[in-house]
Amino acid sequence: MARAVTARRPSLKERFRGVSEILTEVRGQLMGKIGLGLIVFFVVVSIFALLTIPWDFYIEWNDRKLWEEYPEVVPPVWVSHFGVPVAQHVSKIMSEPTETMLYKRPKDYNGITLFGYTTIYRLRYRLKDPAFPQGILIMFEDVAINNFTYRGKLIRPDSISVGVHVLLHRPDGKVLLINEPTPRSLTEIASAKTVRFDDAYVANQILAMYPGTNMTKDYATSNAVKLAFGVYEDGVIKPLRGTYEVELIVTYLARGVSLEALKNVIEAGEIGVREVKMVIEGSAYGLMGTDSYGRDIYRALLYSFPVELVIGFIAAVAAVVIGLMMGVISGYYGGWVDEIIQRVIDIMGAIPALPILILVGAALQERGASPWMMLFVIIAFLIIFGWGGLAIIVRSMTLSIKSEPYVDAAKTLGASNIYIIFKHIIPQIVPYAMASLVFSVPAAVLTEAGLSVLGIRHNLPTWGTVLADARDYVYAGGSYGVWWWILPPGILMGLMSVAFVFLGLALETIVEPRLRRR
Amino acid sequence: MVDFIVRVEDLRVWFPVARSFIDVLRGRAKLYVHAVDGVSFFVREGETYCLAGESGCGKTTTGRTIIRLTPPENVVSGRVLFKPKKEVYEYIATHVPEAIVEEEGAVDVYRVPSKYIKPLRREMQMIFQDPFGSLDPRLRVRDILEEPLIIHNMGEGHEERLERVIKALELVKLTPPEEFIERYPHQLSGGQRQRVAIARALILNPRFIVSDEPVSMLDVSIRAEILEILDELRRKFKLAQVFITHDLALARYVCDRIGVMYLGRIVEEGPVDDIIENPLHPYTRALVAAIPEPDPENRKKLRELRIKGEVPSAVHIPAGCRFRPRCVAFDENAWVQERCRAEEPELIEVEPGHRVACWLYSKA
Numbered sequence: 045m046a047r048a049v050t051a052r053r054p055s056l057k058e059r060f061r062g063v064s065e066i067l068t069e070v071r072g073q074l075m076g077k078i079g080l081g082l083i084v085f086f087v088v089v090s091i092f093a094l095l096t097i098p099w100d101f102y103i104e105w106n107d108r109k110l111w112e113e114y115p116e117v118v119p120p121v122w123v124s125h126f127g128v129p130v131a132q133h134v135s136k137i138m139s140e141p142t143e144t145m146l147y148k149r150p151k152d153y154n155g156i157t158l159f160g161y162t163t164i165y166r167l168r169y170r171l172k173d174p175a176f177p178q179g180i181l182i183m184f185e186d187v188a189i190n191n192f193t194y195r196g197k198l199i200r201p202d203s204i205s206v207g208v209h210v211l212l213h214r215p216d217g218k219v220l221l222i223n224e225p226t227p228r229s230l231t232e233i234a235s236a237k238t239v240r241f242d243d244a245y246v247a248n249q250i251l252a253m254y255p256g257t258n259m260t261k262d263y264a265t266s267n268a269v270k271l272a273f274g275v276y277e278d279g280v281i282k283p284l285r286g287t288y289e290v291e292l293i294v295t296y297l298a299r300g301v302s303l304e305a306l307k308n309v310i311e312a313g314e315i316g317v318r319e320v321k322m323v324i325e326g327s328a329y330g331l332m333g334t335d336s337y338g339r340d341i342y343r344a345l346l347y348s349f350p351v352e353l354v355i356g357f358i359a360a361v362a363a364v365v366i367g368l369m370m371g372v373i374s375g376y377y378g379g380w381v382d383e384i385i386q387r388v389i390d391i392m393g394a395i396p397a398l399p400i401l402i403l404v405g406a407a408l409q410e411r412g413a414s415p416w417m418m419l420f421v422i423i424a425f426l427i428i429f430g431w432g433g434l435a436i437i438v439r440s441m442t443l444s445i446k447s448e449p450y451v452d453a454a455k456t457l458g459a460s461n462i463y464i465i466f467k468h469i470i471p472q473i474v475p476y477a478m479a480s481l482v483f484s485v486p487a488a489v490l491t492e493a494g495l496s497v498l499g500i501r502h503n504l505p506t507w508g509t510v511l512a513d514a515r516d517y518v519y520a521g522g523s524y525g526v527w528w529w530i531l532p533p534g535i536l537m538g539l540m541s542v543a544f545v546f547l548g549l550a551l552e553t554i555v556e557p558r559l560r561r562r
Numbered sequence: 563m564v565d566f567i568v569r570v571e572d573l574r575v576w577f578p579v580a581r582s583f584i585d586v587l588r589g590r591a592k593l594y595v596h597a598v599d600g601v602s603f604f605v606r607e608g609e610t611y612c613l614a615g616e617s618g619c620g621k622t623t624t625g626r627t628i629i630r631l632t633p634p635e636n637v638v639s640g641r642v643l644f645k646p647k648k649e650v651y652e653y654i655a656t657h658v659p660e661a662i663v664e665e666e667g668a669v670d671v672y673r674v675p676s677k678y679i680k681p682l683r684r685e686m687q688m689i690f691q692d693p694f695g696s697l698d699p700r701l702r703v704r705d706i707l708e709e710p711l712i713i714h715n716m717g718e719g720h721e722e723r724l725e726r727v728i729k730a731l732e733l734v735k736l737t738p739p740e741e742f743i744e745r746y747p748h749q750l751s752g753g754q755r756q757r758v759a760i761a762r763a764l765i766l767n768p769r770f771i772v773s774d775e776p777v778s779m780l781d782v783s784i785r786a787e788i789l790e791i792l793d794e795l796r797r798k799f800k801l802a803q804v805f806i807t808h809d810l811a812l813a814r815y816v817c818d819r820i821g822v823m824y825l826g827r828i829v830e831e832g833p834v835d836d837i838i839e840n841p842l843h844p845y846t847r848a849l850v851a852a853i854p855e856p857d858p859e860n861r862k863k864l865r866e867l868r869i870k871g872e873v874p875s876a877v878h879i880p881a882g883c884r885f886r887p888r889c890v891a892f893d894e895n896a897w898v899q900e901r902c903r904a905e906e907p908e909l910i911e912v913e914p915g916h917r918v919a920c921w922l923y924s925k926a
């Protein structure tokens with residue numbers, strides 16, 4: 045009869061019935077639904093970020109050199125869909141010159157004099173909208189500087205003289221030379237690597253373009269890029285639309301070496317420029333625009349997703365676990381253990397955590413601590429100062445559960461304290477601890493962001509640091525109009541908080557049925 | 563000396579009253595609730611001993627102290643002796659020789675440190691007053707009943723333990739067991755819960771149980787049923803029992819001997835029929851007079867309640883006889899008043915087995 049009851053352990057499904065039931069209930073509430081949805085979004089984006097961005101992206105982010113070729117403080121490209129005129133950003137790597145020539149005698153070419161083996165790289169650029177590009181940049185990506193022999197003589201790369209001219213052909217037929225073409229040795233070219241738009245040098249040519257106007261040298265210098273891509277009329281510069289061409293001319297000459305021989309070794313790639321990158325910095329960039337170093341904000345925001353979740357979860361989980369254990373120990377054992385824990389909490393509560401963290405952070409920054417070290421210290425602080433509140437609540441819950449008759453019953457049965465704590469007390473507190481955990485995730489993220497803004501930088505690109513950079517930019521006199529730099533990190537932080545707070549509220553009404561409104 | 567299973571000797575259990583910080587600063591003396599204040603009695607094998615008295619007189623505290631639920635620091639004096647099974651006695655004799663007392667086969671329960679208490683716990687169990695609080699609401703019946711087996715490593719594996727759980731449910735007549743085994747406490751009625759609690763107390767095969775008002779929180783209609791189950795099992799397993807109740811009529815039905823407690827002390831003790839038919843102590847007399855009389859002819863007697871005032875606080879125990887402020891006999895017998903004021907009366911035997919603590923019966 046009764047033996048019909050089969051002896052079996054509770055299946056996995058039964059064991060987790062509690063969790064899945066809670067999830068079902070959470071989904072039944074509007075707030076829970078929104079919270080869960082947002083959290084799923086954050087997790088999915090985090091996974092995407094982990095798959096697409098290298099984990100050590102922060103090194104790249106902090107290397108200013110790597111971002112030189114990007115326009116600074118420009119909005120995202122999609123603003124063009126909202127009618128904002130945009131000058132396209134164009135960047136092209138060329139490993140073959142568009143054309144080569146051999147001038148055995150000095151010869152005039154587009155107003156400049158060339159002599160020697162000449163390679164020409166050309167880049168066309170269409171300015172469709174009435175907007176100004178931010179500049180022109182030429183980068184020698186790969187320069188071969190080997191020795192070679194010519195008729196038994198050893199020729200060294202520093203004896204090869206290189207002339208570099210960069211011409212800008214405007215749609216109206218005018219031609220500007222964007223830098224001063226002083227001949228340099230091949231080794232110098234290899235180490236300098238970049239050719240920039242020389243404002244002062246261009247200004248002189250601009251002034252010559254507008255004789256009889258009252259344009260000053262200063263004005264021309266400080267507006268050189270705009271004037272190069274525009275027309276000056278009645279004191280204003282208007283963008284000049286049409287097709288431009290940037291022409292990079294590199295001429296090689298080596299004393300005592302025939303031009304043909306020089307041409308051969310260069311074409312063979314043994315010496316000379318092998319690869320160039322020609323960049324016209326646009327007036328918009330990427331999905332999320334750039335910051336004042338030309339860094340791609342989109343990538344920082346994306347990288348930040350998993351970082352923020354990890355910061356939030358580690359800090360929250362650790363604080364909640366410690367708070368739970370301390371609260372239970374304090375409430376269950378009472379006596380001097382309780383006294384010590386409670387006094388420690390009191391003291392922690394009286395310590396001005398934030399000022400101390402700022403000091404510690406500043407000291408660490410001074411010593412050049414690594415980003416991970418800084419982050420570790422911040423998380424450690426969040427944990428150390430984060431467990432006390434929960435511990436107090438858990439202690440009082442433990443006190444009340446401890447006096448439940450079923451705890452006495454368990455003692456009478458011979459249960460040890462540890463058994464009672466883990467079997468009868470903690471399971472009752474876990475749902476509250478979960479709600480508290482959910483609430484403290486965004487708290488940790490917001491504190492981390494707040495610290496960045498206060499100047500405690502861990503230098504990992506996070507929403508907090510992006511926002512802090514924007515603040516620095518604005519404080520240094522920049523415009524508040526950099527919405528693409530300020531709003532997205534702010535909105536993401538807000539969304540993350542909303543996600544966890546909504547989930548927490550939904551959980552709270554489930555674990556605390558008295559809060560239920562029905 | 564009588565052959566006992568449990569013997570309580572001059573037990574005092576005091577709980578400190580929390581003082582405010584100001585009180586401490588003012589140097590006010592530390593006050594105590596004298597919950598149990600000099601209680602001695604014994605329980606024989608297979609016997610049910612009742613502790614009766616008004617609420618707050620220390621019955622529960624006495625019961626909890628016997629099964630060592632009261633923290634040792636609150637047990638300010640006295641001993642609780644218990645005679646466990648031979649193996650357990652030997653276990654304690656080897657591990658905690660200081661807990662062994664001169665009485666043969668007995669151990670001093672409060673001398674056994676918690677580290678070695680587990681085997682002793684198997685032998686003495688308790689049924690708590692509140693069946694709604696004594697079952698963990700998150701556990702199913704099977705988990706609740708399996709818990710003692712797991713704690714004491716009883717039963718080879720889950721399946722054997724389940725067998726035992728089912729047997730225990732059958733014993734308390736929760737049948738068919740498969741209908742109850744998966745239920746949570748909130749899916750059970752009060753009576754069903756108390757049966758689970760009884761099953762839990764008995765599943766370890768104890769030789770002694772404390773039943774603390776096991777039916778007082780149940781509907782009147784199901785009390786008899788629960789009491790019957792309890793009585794049947796007590797006989798079946800030859801259990802010694804301390805049965806706590808504030809209801810003398812119930813005590814008469816349940817026990818062999820009874821101790822009437824007042825303000826932390828036993829004031830009268832004896833075979834239950836003796837006590838109820840011939841109460842001697844003024845307090846017992848008042849209690850017996852208050853028993854609802856089923857026979858309408860006798861109901862008139864009930865009117866003259868021979869007691870005055872309220873139970874005083876257990877913090878400030880009246881000097882002399884602690885019952886004096888409420889004692890009608892004190893007022894009526896001028897000759898005894900001096901002694902009542904001066905000294906606490908001890909229990910003295912007036913008839914074989916019938917003892918009372920009142921100066922009225924003192925021969926000296």
Ligand SMILES: Nc1ncnc2c1ncn2[C@@H]1O[C@H](COP(=O)(O)OP(=O)(O)O)[C@@H](O)[C@H]1O
Pocket residue numbers: 577578595596597615616617618619620621622623624876
């Ligand atoms: N843990 C405790 N701490 C402080 N006082 C207690 C404690 N347990 C019981 N008391 C007090 O001891 C007295 C006796 O209580 P109790 O033994 O529960 O009486 P009864 O079971 O007869 O109603 C009461 O005054 C009660 O308030």
Ligand code: SF4
Pocket residue numbers: 844845883884885886889890891892898902907919920921922
């Ligand atoms: S000793 Fe005195 S006061 Fe106490 S019960 Fe007896 S008569 Fe009453």
Ligand SMILES: [Mg+2]
Pocket residue numbers: 618621622623
């Ligand atoms: Mg009681």
